[in-house]
Amino acid sequence: MTDLADLVRTTDLAELQQWLAETGTLDIAEELARLDPSSMAVPFRLLTRDRALAVFEALDPYHQQQVLEGLRDDRYHQLVEDMDPDDRARLVGELPAKVARRVLAGLSDEERAKTAALLGYPEESAGRLMTPEYVSLRQSMSVADALAKVRRAGEDVETIYALPVTDDQRHLRGIVSLRQLVLSPPDRVVGDLMTTDVYQVHVTDDREMAARLVQDADVLALPVLDSEERLVGVITVDDAMDVIEAEETEDLALHGGSQPLGRPYLSASVPALARSRALWLLVLIIAAAMTVNVLSFFEETLEAVVTLALFIPLLIDTGGNSGAQASTVVIRAMAVGEVRFSDLPSIIWREARVGLLLGTMLAAAMFVPVTLFFDSDIAIIVSITLVVICTWATFSGSMLPLLAKRVGVDPAVVSAPLITTLVDASGLIIYFLIARAVLDI
Amino acid sequence: MTDLADLVRTTDLAELQQWLAETGTLDIAEELARLDPSSMAVPFRLLTRDRALAVFEALDPYHQQQVLEGLRDDRYHQLVEDMDPDDRARLVGELPAKVARRVLAGLSDEERAKTAALLGYPEESAGRLMTPEYVSLRQSMSVADALAKVRRAGEDVETIYALPVTDDQRHLRGIVSLRQLVLSPPDRVVGDLMTTDVYQVHVTDDREMAARLVQDADVLALPVLDSEERLVGVITVDDAMDVIEAEETEDLALHGGSQPLGRPYLSASVPALARSRALWLLVLIIAAAMTVNVLSFFEETLEAVVTLALFIPLLIDTGGNSGAQASTVVIRAMAVGEVRFSDLPSIIWREARVGLLLGTMLAAAMFVPVTLFFDSDIAIIVSITLVVICTWATFSGSMLPLLAKRVGVDPAVVSAPLITTLVDASGLIIYFLIARAVLDI
Numbered sequence: 001m002t003d004l005a006d007l008v009r010t011t012d013l014a015e016l017q018q019w020l021a022e023t024g025t026l027d028i029a030e031e032l033a034r035l036d037p038s039s040m041a042v043p044f045r046l047l048t049r050d051r052a053l054a055v056f057e058a059l060d061p062y063h064q065q066q067v068l069e070g071l072r073d074d075r076y077h078q079l080v081e082d083m084d085p086d087d088r089a090r091l092v093g094e095l096p097a098k099v100a101r102r103v104l105a106g107l108s109d110e111e112r113a114k115t116a117a118l119l120g121y122p123e124e125s126a127g128r129l130m131t132p133e134y135v136s137l138r139q140s141m142s143v144a145d146a147l148a149k150v151r152r153a154g155e156d157v158e159t160i161y162a163l164p165v166t167d168d169q170r171h172l173r174g175i176v177s178l179r180q181l182v183l184s185p186p187d188r189v190v191g192d193l194m195t196t197d198v199y200q201v202h203v204t205d206d207r208e209m210a211a212r213l214v215q216d217a218d219v220l221a222l223p224v225l226d227s228e229e230r231l232v233g234v235i236t237v238d239d240a241m242d243v244i245e246a247e248e249t250e251d252l253a254l255h256g257g258s259q260p261l262g263r264p265y266l267s268a269s270v271p272a273l274a275r276s277r278a279l280w281l282l283v284l285i286i287a288a289a290m291t292v293n294v295l296s297f298f299e300e301t302l303e304a305v306v307t308l309a310l311f312i313p314l315l316i317d318t319g320g321n322s323g324a325q326a327s328t329v330v331i332r333a334m335a336v337g338e339v340r341f342s343d344l345p346s347i348i349w350r351e352a353r354v355g356l357l358l359g360t361m362l363a364a365a366m367f368v369p370v371t372l373f374f375d376s377d378i379a380i381i382v383s384i385t386l387v388v389i390c391t392w393a394t395f396s397g398s399m400l401p402l403l404a405k406r407v408g409v410d411p412a413v414v415s416a417p418l419i420t421t422l423v424d425a426s427g428l429i430i431y432f433l434i435a436r437a438v439l440d441i
Numbered sequence: 442m443t444d445l446a447d448l449v450r451t452t453d454l455a456e457l458q459q460w461l462a463e464t465g466t467l468d469i470a471e472e473l474a475r476l477d478p479s480s481m482a483v484p485f486r487l488l489t490r491d492r493a494l495a496v497f498e499a500l501d502p503y504h505q506q507q508v509l510e511g512l513r514d515d516r517y518h519q520l521v522e523d524m525d526p527d528d529r530a531r532l533v534g535e536l537p538a539k540v541a542r543r544v545l546a547g548l549s550d551e552e553r554a555k556t557a558a559l560l561g562y563p564e565e566s567a568g569r570l571m572t573p574e575y576v577s578l579r580q581s582m583s584v585a586d587a588l589a590k591v592r593r594a595g596e597d598v599e600t601i602y603a604l605p606v607t608d609d610q611r612h613l614r615g616i617v618s619l620r621q622l623v624l625s626p627p628d629r630v631v632g633d634l635m636t637t638d639v640y641q642v643h644v645t646d647d648r649e650m651a652a653r654l655v656q657d658a659d660v661l662a663l664p665v666l667d668s669e670e671r672l673v674g675v676i677t678v679d680d681a682m683d684v685i686e687a688e689e690t691e692d693l694a695l696h697g698g699s700q701p702l703g704r705p706y707l708s709a710s711v712p713a714l715a716r717s718r719a720l721w722l723l724v725l726i727i728a729a730a731m732t733v734n735v736l737s738f739f740e741e742t743l744e745a746v747v748t749l750a751l752f753i754p755l756l757i758d759t760g761g762n763s764g765a766q767a768s769t770v771v772i773r774a775m776a777v778g779e780v781r782f783s784d785l786p787s788i789i790w791r792e793a794r795v796g797l798l799l800g801t802m803l804a805a806a807m808f809v810p811v812t813l814f815f816d817s818d819i820a821i822i823v824s825i826t827l828v829v830i831c832t833w834a835t836f837s838g839s840m841l842p843l844l845a846k847r848v849g850v851d852p853a854v855v856s857a858p859l860i861t862t863l864v865d866a867s868g869l870i871i872y873f874l875i876a877r878a879v880l881d882i
Contacts, residue, residue, distance in 0.1 A: 024638055024640070025638060025658075026640070026657055026658055030778075057659075058657070147623065150623060150624075151623065151624055154620070154623070154624050155624060160620055160623070160624075161602055161619070161620070161661075178602070178619060178620070178623065179595070179601055179602070179619070182588065182591060182592065182595070182601070182619065182623065183591075183592055183595050183596060183601075197465055197466060199465070199467070213467075215679075215682045215683075215686065216467055216499070217466075217467055218498075218499075218679040220602075220661070220678075237661075237678055237679075237682075238656075238659040238678075240682075241656045241678075241681075241682060241685075242656075244682075244685075244686075245656065245685075245777060248689055248773075249773050249777065252693075252696075252769055252770075252772075252773045253769065253770060253773070255693075255696075255769065256765050256766050256768070256769025256770060256857065257762055257765055257766050257769075258766045258769070258770065261770070264774075264779050265770060265771070265773075265774035265779050265780060266774070266779060266780060266784065266787075270791055270794045270795055270798070271798070273770075273791065273792075273795045274795045274798040274799055274802075277763070277766045277795070277799060278799060278802055280762070280766070281759065281762060281763060281766075281799055281802075281803060281831075282802075282803070282806060284758065284759070284762050285755065285758075285759050285803055285806070285807070288754060288755040288758045288759065289755065289810075291751075291754035291755055291758070292751050292752060292754075292755055295750060295751040295753075295754070296751050299747060299748075299751070302747050302750055303747050306740060306743050306744050306747065306750075307740075309736060309743055309747075309750040309753070310732075310733045310736040310737050310740070311733060312736075312750070312753050312754060313729060313732035313733075313736070313753060313754075313757055313865050313869065314726065314729040314730065314732055314733055316754055316757075316758075317725065317726075317729045317732075317757075317761075317858075317861060317862055317865060318722065318725070318726055318729065320758075320761075320858070320861065321698055321721070321722060321725050321858040321861075321862075322718070322722060324697050324698055324856075324857060324858055325697050325698050325699045325718045325721070325722075325858075327697070328693055328694065328696065328697025328698075328699070329693075329694060329697060329699065329702070329706060329714075330706070331693075332689075332690050332693045332694070332706075333705075333706035333707070336686060336690065337471070338705050338706050338707060339706060339707060343707065346707075350711055350714065351714075353711045354711055354714045354715045354718070357711065357712070357715040358715055358718060358719060358722055361715075361719055361722075361723075362722060362723070362726055365723060365726070366726070369730075390722075415765075416697065416765060416857040416858070417758075417761070417762040417765055417766075417857070420758060420761065420762075420861070421758055421762075424754050424758060428754065
């Protein structure tokens with residue numbers, strides 16, 4: 001595939017034109033995102049209005065911002081005006097206040113009002129995610145009337161595939177799909193076609209919860225209600241998918257022990273990357289300082305039998321690993337809604353037994369080699385410690401995410417690094433107590 | 442919310458009936474999944490045919506199987522017959538051969554043929570994921586003809602919202618949306634309405650790649666072609682979302698250092714959970730055995746200065762943590778298609794500098810306390826080691842996932858535990874070499 005960067009550098013517009021004509025919207029967006037900010041607008045100016053919009057919508061807010069910076073005002077305002085209100089709200093929400101004002105200023109009153117309304121809802125809420133543009137029907141309408149209304153109003157709404165049915169107070173009565181309308185005789189009544197088993201969320205609900213509901217319910221659009229239970233918008237499946245991806249990326253970052261970047265990896269600067277990880281590393285190293293204290297407490301034991309030091313990394317690694325295994329699986333089960341807090345007792349009981357099984361297996365595996373290379377005392381100490389540490393680590397690794405959620409902390413912050421560090425200090429205490437007992441010193 | 446388990450235990454059918462009537466499909470499915478296998482079929486028999494199908498489709502294949510086991514043959518076959526071919530293929534694909542035969546045997550020839558065709562494609566392929574049922578149009582059709590065909594053929598296909606346009610060799614010419622048809626005058630020609638900038642995959646393509654394409658392209662259905670470039674099916678957005686969720690769950694399990702369960706967490710037995718983690722723990726403890734060798738190599742140094750042992754956990758934890766941070770972020774960026782192998786040089790150069798920054802920060806943070814509680818020599822050793830270990834860990838943590846993918850290994854297996862363990866041995870060597878140099882022993 002031709003390198004867009006080269007085309008832009010050589011500024012051979014004809015060739016660039018041709019490349020743009022031959023390349024799909026997504027690929028253009030992907031290549032654009034890899035250009036340095038200064039030159040992102042160049043190929044963009046050569047795109048037709050519709051194509052430009054399509055490519056722009058395929059970019060993440062971070063790169064959208066960079067494109068805008070390079071565009072002349074008319075092009076700039078046209079582009080923002082053409083966006084869907086929800087996408088525009090997402091973009092404006094991430095812009096610096098000054099730029100945001102410039103964007104809103106250029107909008108038609110109608111579009112500005114729509115965006116302002118969405119921006120009024122809290123960040124990460126369903127209200128921010130929804131589009132306020134939808135076609136709603138009435139129960140009394142015939143299929144023919146309904147289709148007529150869809151034709152009149154359908155041009156400029158984001159989706160017409162799921163059509164909310166409301167009463168005059170805009171209370172949601174049901175949903176009818178465009179499919180049902182198209183496949184039904186024109187004289188059928190909407191009220192008889194619509195499904196009343198409707199999933200819905202409120203503007204202040206969490207956006208991830210809403211997005212996962214779209215996924216679980218297999219709906220193309222999810223109605224969003226205000227505090228008076230009136231329909232104010234719908235969340236479309238494409239936006240739901242984007243939210244889920246963004247949330248997973250965030251959780252993974254947390255789970256890996258760093259703050260979410262909030263922007264594409266390659267576009268984050270070295271200091272930005274460092275900042276996103278510095279805090280956690282500091283917290284963890286301070287926690288790890290406990291291990292220094294524990295070890296200095298047992299220093300005589302160490303001096304007496306230096307060999308004990310040799311197994312410290314192996315034992316704490318194993319503890320950390322089995323803890324990480326348990327926490328990862330439990331956190332995921334929570335994220336996809338498989339387990340609830342009420343499952344806590346059964347989960348830790350299961351996991352404790354899993355840990356015991358695994359610890360016993362590892363102990364058995366290590367006993368003979370350690371006996372051969374060192375001696376049976378050390379082998380006994382290491383083996384018993386493995387059993388206890390694995391059980392303890394698996395137990396706490398499975399419990400902590402649930403407790404975190406209970407006290408309102410994102411379970412994903414119960415990261416593998418965090419578990420490892422927490423289990424280490426306790427693991428060392430276990431190790432040396434067992435050592436002292438066996439060697440009776 | 443009433444506990445379904447109680448209702449089933451008391452076997453008060455009237456009350457159970459009522460609960461089922463008042464509860465949404467999704468909630469019923471969720472509660473069903475929490476019953477013990479034996480009683481799952483009880484509430485199920487009370488559902489109407491349509492409701493039963495809806496609930497059944499909301500269950501994962503594992504619980505679908507348990508429901509089937511409890512149903513009488515007629516109900517059983519009716520249910521499987523009513524499923525979409527792709528959902529049925531997914532179910533049959535996960536059933537034991539014997540049960541699978543029973544399912545297929547009960548099907549009508551038509552449905553059996555469809556399922557068999559899908560099962561002919563490799564697991565995890567786009568072919569397995571697609572539905573072979575779609576309505577295709579011709580370029581020459583008028584909108585009126587097209588809508589007429591949709592009405593004729595639309596009843597029993599999974600989606601009619603994205604309509605592939607093909608020629609007589611079933612080659613894909615474009616796609617037209619039901620929305621375009623409904624909003625266009627009846628005399629317009631499909632060929633003029635359809636978009637030709639169409640994303641498509643082949644039956645043998647990886648299903649995750651296909652699913653992510655559905656997400657990135659914001660399409661409701663993705664055409665799937667066979668090796669002769671003929672249209673054989675479409676992948677719908679709901680199936681794409683399910684695949685992405687399943688793949689994320691798998692990656693997370695691997696990333697946490699365990700084999701994917703392939704079934705809901707709560708439904709996995711203790712031995713099954715232990716099995717899914719045993720292999721990795723063994724691999725990792727064997728890798729960790731390296732650390733024992735490294736330390737025994739430096740045993741005299743340790744005997745000379747036992748204090749050095751006190752910082753072993755803190756240093757290897759920090760190395761493991763910064764390595765885990767880097768690998769997690771890079772793996773995610775790869776999963777969502779932000780970075781490619783060709784980015785390797787720029788990534789490791791970025792990450793090495795990030796590691797240097799972070800290491801320097803931690804060194805600065807530790808220097809004074811360590812000097813106070815121990816002595817300046819130890820402080821110097823610990824600080825220098827932190828700088829080197831962080832740089833080294835971040836460097837390898839960012840490089841390994843890309844190398845893994847290059848050699849065809851799932852980057853997700855470059856788990857936090859794996860990085861930690863690998864970095865430990867090298868980290869200890871670094872530590873003791875620096876210690877020897879500073880203390881010159």
